[in-house]
Every structure is written in C-alpha cells, then in structure tokens.
Amino acid sequence: MSKTDFDLIVVGGGPGGYVAALRAAQLKLDVAVVESTHLGGICLNWGCIPTKALLRASEINHLLHDLGPFGFKAENVSYDFDKVVARSRAVSKQLAGGVGHLLKKAKVPVFDGRGKLAGVSRGRRMIEVSKDGKPVATLTARNVILATGARARVLPGIEPDGDLIWSYREAMVPKAMPKSLLVIGSGAIGIEFASFYRNMGAEVTVVEAMDRVLPVEDEEISALAHKAFEKQGMTILTGAKIGTLRKNGATVTVPVEVAGKTREITVEKVISAVGIVGNVEDIGLEGTKVEVDRTHIKVDGYCRTGEPNVYAIGDVAGAPWLAHKASHEGVLCAEHIAGREVHPMDVTNIPGCTYCRPQVASVGLTEAKAKATGRTLRVGKFPFMGNGKAIAMGEPEGLVKTVFDAETGELLGAHMIGAEVTEMIQGYVVAKTGELTEGELKETVFPHPTISESMHEAVLAAWGGALHF
Template identity: 50%
Template sequence: MSATKFDLIVIGSGPGGYVAAIRASQLGKKVAVVEKAEVGGICLNWGCIPTKALLKSGQVFQYINHAKDYGINVAGEAEADFSAMVQRSRGVAAGMSKGVEFLIKKNKIEKLLGFGKLVGPKQVEVTDADGNATVYDAESIILATGGRAKQLPHIKIDGEKVIGYRQAMTLPEQPKKMVVMGSGAIGVEFAYFYNSIGTEVTVVEYLPRIVPNEDADVSKELERNFKKQGINVMTNAAVQTVDTSGEGCVVKITDNKKGKETTIECDVVLSAVGVETNLEGIGLEEVGVAHDKGKVLVNDYYQTNIPSVYAIGDIVKGPALAHVASHEGIICVEKIAGLSPEPMNYGNIPGCTYTVPEVASVGMTEEQAKEAGYEIKVGKFPFSASGKASAAGHKEGFVKVIFDAKYGEWLGCHMIGSNVTEMIAEAVVARKLEVTGHEIITAVHPHPTLSEAVMEAAALAYDECIHL
C-alpha cells in the first residue's frame, strides 16, 4: 500500500537533488526528497564546502607566516591548530546544511528520511534507520544518488591509515607525513592544505603530469609552484603496495618509465584516485532502468528508458561536479513540467581547483584544439605583468586563451593564479554568447584587476597586447 502520492520524488539531496526539488516546487509540483544522511549531500557536508573552509585556514596560516612580505611584523611564531581548523570546517558545513534544510521547508518539500529505492516505475520505497519500509507513489522520479571515493583493487581504504576524502577532513590529529595517490582536484587540494600547515606531502600521479585534465601549461605551472612550496611531486609513478602492519605506512612506488622502485614511510595515505557512482541497491535492475559501466543511460533531458524515471548528477554522463548536477536537475525538472529547457552544453562546463595558486578552465586545451583540426591563435598573459597581482603579492600564474584563427571563436580558456576561480565565469558566458576574440579585446576591463589579464591574453593572441 502506498502512503502518499507526489508529483515528483527525488532520491538524494545533494546539489543535484535538492536543486531539482526546489525548482519543481517553484513550478507548482508536490515534491518529496529522500535522504539517508545529511541534507546537502557530499558537496555541502563532505566535499565542496568543508574542503574550502580547510583550504582557507591553510591560506590564512601562510599569510601570517609571510606577513613580513606585506610590511607587517607578527610577534611570536604562528601555530596551526589542526583540530580547530577541522572544527571550523565542520561548522561551516553544518551551517550550509541547515540553510538547505530551510530552503526545503520554505518550498514546502517533504523530506523522507531513509534509504530510497525504486520498487516500480512510479514507486519509491524508503527504509528508515530502524528498518521500517514505506512505499510512496510519484508521477515522476529523479535518481540523484551521487558518488563516493573510488577504491583501487589492490589498496583498500581502511579509514585510519589509508583514507578517503571524508577521513581527510576529520583526522583526529595532523599527520607529519602523508602520501596522496592521485592529482585530480581532490588530491591536489588536500596536498596543498596539509603541506600549508606543515605536513610533509608526496603526490603520486600515474599519468605524466599533475591535474592531467588541464592544459599542459597549467599542469607545468602548478607542479612548479607545488615544488617551490615543498610538496614532493612524483609523476609517471604508481603506488604498488601500502604496508599498514607497522605503526605507520610503508608505501612502495614504481617509476612507470624507468621501473625504479621507491619506498616512502608516512603516517597516512590519502586515496584520491577518482569517484565511483552510488547505484547499488536503488532498484535499477528490478525496474529495468538501463545503465552501463557505472552510469545510468539518459537522453538530453535525463529521462531513462523508463519514461517516469530520470537520473542526474554523478550517476550520468558528464563531469562529476556540483554545478553540473544542479544545472542538470533544473533542465530535468523543467522538461518534466512541460517547459522547453535548453540541453546542457558539456563542452562549456567550467572546472575549478582551489589550491594555491588556484586553477580554472573551460573549453578545449591547446592540444585538444589542434587535434580537432583548428588553426588557432593563442595568448598567454602572465600575472607577473599585472599591477593588481603585484600589489596583492601573488604574481604566479597566467591566463591562457585559445581562439579559432578563422572565425575568432573562443575555443578554450585556462587560468592559474590567485582567485582565478572567480574569473572563469567571464569565459563561460562569453563562449555561450559566441563572443569573438576581438570583442573581448574591445570590452573595457577595470583597472587594476586580475580580470584585465583575460583582455590582455586575448590581445596577445592577436598581437595587440599593450602591457607585455
């Protein structure tokens, strides 16, 4: 027997799920959201938000240690209170989760606590913490169950000596030495944070360069800055074994090119080798929802092969990013409501990495543009030539732009430097509006700002740069 009927039930309250639920409520739908843990999902509670709080603590600590560079004398030696940093991070996450709770109540969305699974094309079973199951009916169902840390088959996460991102945010004490496996956004962000407060960090990357999805010039610049900060970077390398039988960890690493083996002793190993989807137990097979290689198969509006069932976020195609999941949720719900939303352009998704220096990018890398057959114009303006960057004491990095030489189409934009994650939206909007290189050059950018580097890089691509 069904307890209640809804227009829409969303399974999962992460940045895809709760945004979809709110938009559906705005469109007049009777909505419920199913959540087995904290409202806000991984992003608000164990990902995007709390990690940025930790990173800010590390950045402030670095500022204090370099206060003399700004003409400020600080009495005594600064100390990093690791437990206080963790506590602040958890407080920020809790505050954001409460904010989402408020939005859910404000929009009259019913919250169903428990584990949700499909038991029919229009039915969801919710099992609470005591094992009590209730079935709910809905005209439409959105699966937004997200992902979790991926595990390597030969190196298991035990949560103590070999950890994932969750444990990295709440360790009981600061490790003296850490090995980070993987140099995607999660790996390099934690590498920066722990190094900034005094942990000896080694980053091991299987591919030839760190942040391997970024433009090669950005990877090179971040590696140079990491080494300058004291982070040991090992590329073309693989962790073969992690021995946790002793007090700490003994990590054996192999050079992929030379075959040479290195052994590193550390307190903890952070596994940051990617994300895998949460598809287990949610009723895909029972209802017949098509999926392949850990991803639910959907159309441009996130409808599965079962017309009443939709899926968004980490469990479908595309990058596993919070802002992608949110936008997918809005498109999905608007289509359900009978509107005509524009499908997602996955070629114009910005990516941000919050290390110091920050990394931000959108569109094609230089290598990808060449492989696609474009004749290109490239401009690369260093922040060392920026007055605002010099005044701020952050001259590292650059803005790199790539244009199609024939039509002036903005093919890609790649940034590394202070606050570039706040600057990348200019390129995203401009690319969506099909702005050309010359239109960027002639758009007046305020002075002094870091954003001037975008205009200067575009001008450089067309041999019109003034300040270089």
C-alpha cells in the same frame, strides 16, 4: 507525512537533488525528496564546502609565515588544529541546516530513508522508501529523478582503514596533524588535500599514474602547477605505479615505481584520491531500461534515462563530477518535466575549479583537444607578472590562456592558474555560453586595477595585440 502521491520524486538530496526539488516547487509541481543520510549531499557535508573552509585556514597559515615582503613580522606563530577542523564542520553544519530550511519553506516534504524504483502502477512510478533495511513508505509519482551521487573509488590494497590510510572523509576530520603524508591521485580532490596539508606544515608527496598532475587540465597549466607545487616543497611523482603498502605500526611504507626504478616512501598517513564510483546499487535499476556504464547512468541532453519518466542527474549521471554541474542539471531537468523549453546540457560550458595554491580554473577545450578537432587555432596567453593588481597583492605567479577558432573567432576554451582564478573563470563561461566571439571580448571593458584584466589581455594576445606584455 500522510501524502504519498506526487508529480515528481527526487531520490537524493545533494546539490543536484535538492536544487531540482526547489525549482520544481517554483514551477508548481508537487514534489518530494527522499534522502537517507544528510541534505546537501557529499558536496556540502564532506566535499566542496568543508574543504574550502580547511583550505582557507591553510592559506592564512601560509600568509602568517610569509609576512616579511609586506612589512610585517610575527613570531611563534601557531595554530589549534582541533579548532581548524571544528570550524570546517561548523560551516558545513550551518549550510546543511539551510538546505532543510529552504525545502521546508518551499513546502517540499523530505522522506528519511533510501529510495528505490519499485515498478509502475496505473501509470505512476513507485518508489519504495526503507530505513535500516525496513520499508517505511511507498510513494508514487509521474516522474522520478535519480540523484544518488557517488562515493570514493577504492583500489585493492589501498582500502581506507580510518587510521593510516584515509579517504577524503578521514582526511577532512583528522584527530591530529600528520607530519608526513602521501597522496595517491593528483586530480582536484588529491591536489586540494595536498595543498592544505603542505600549507599547514606537513611533508607531502603526490603520486600520479598519468604523466602529469591535474591531468584533465591544459598541459601548460599542469606544468606550471607542477612547478609551483615543487617550489612549495611538495614531492611530485608522475607516471608512477604503487606497490603493496606495508603498515608499520604508526607509519606506512609505500613502494613507488617511476621510470622503472622503485623507491620506498614512509609516511604517517596515506590519502587515496583515485576517483569516484556512482551509487547505482540497490536503487531498483534491475529490470528497467536504465543503462549503466562503468557505474554511471547514461542520460541524454535532458537528463533522461532509457526508462520513460526516469531521469538522472549529478555524479551518478557521469562526468564532470561537479556540484554546479549537478545543480544545473537539476534545474534543467525540473524545467523539462514541467514542460518548459530548455537547452540541452553542454558539458563544454561547465567550468572546473581546483582550490589549491595556486588556484586552477578552466572551461571548454584544452589546446590539445582543440587541435584534435582539426580547426585552425589562435592561442593567447598573459602572465600575472604583467598585471599590476597581481603584483601589488604579492601574487605575480599565474597565467591566463585562451583558445579560439581562428576562422570564426569562437572561444573554444580558457585556462587559468593563479590567485583568485576560480572567481574569474565565470567571465569566460558567460562568454562561451553566450557564444561571444573574440570581437565582443576585445571590446569588453575590464575594471582597473584587477587581476581580471589578464583575461582581456589573453584575448588580445590571441590576435597579437596584448598591451602590457
């Protein structure tokens, strides 16, 4: 690669970085990507995609052990755990290769190494690229996008050791199926792993410091999830404190305090899923006007940092820590750099999805947060028990909840739990982004029979007009 000067350099090739580069190339910007590890980032290689492949396998295992109600019978059902894990890795590898192909097709050069801000020369930003600690290239560009991502937060005393204590990486490629495990943290990552291993047959305990599981979700949805997880056989401990872990050869003993009482839980493995920290080290922020708050770079609605012509997107730029948020920021950022008129980022329009069983999805304000704004609300709810398709599928447990401003009809938030809700939430996202009111949503025709009809009924219910419940 002889060319070293560009319109834009993207540091990081994850779902934010590579998408930003592709969009910039479409807009005729001369762009390059600097990536040190693997294209596709954590999401594609160690997060979103491979976990969904694992969860799909666990759903199949669950169904094979619950065939009776459908009139089927299967005996001596078993699985090859190595193949389950291998398929997950193969899916990830295939898609990572696809990212490389897309960048090559768009004529976007990829520099293999770590990128670091290295000052300004003649009005051009300098990026030093190093590999294994040795400089390999110095690039220049008018603009730089930092898309360096994040990594798992490590708590003292719960450091992953690759054997008894796992981070998400070890949990994704286990050498054998554990008989028992304890998950610390009940956010999306923790609950998805808890759901996978429980559906594969392990005894699972989930420990959460907050007073409820999935604490960022609406309280009513969290309560329904808690009930569903316990029904599946999980042990859920909320408002809990972890004591000092003791390793006992092939097991770990974890003291857990709840409501002033301590119990000791012994398991084969512990998964630490207590959040993330931004990758802000060694990227040249020292001496710049880039501000960092609790390991995340502060940006405005256009992803601009305090340093001219330096942008930040994705996990390193703060919550919500979601791949689709990073990709949207990447497009927004590239278009802003290209001089296009764009809407600033509105995180209340970013949906959140958790692929546990049952699935959970949401967008916008929870009922509690909407109340805190001082508005008068109309809240609509519709249970899956009133939906024909859900009952026919054998998935009658679920709920759709809508939160509206009573005076304006504005959709403030929508919250779901149940089968396939991660596919359905986009309907409310489109409505919210398009600023549709309850009037337009009431007039929208939903196909029958679908679970999505519950979305319509939940809107009608907010105004006392639900038809099937």
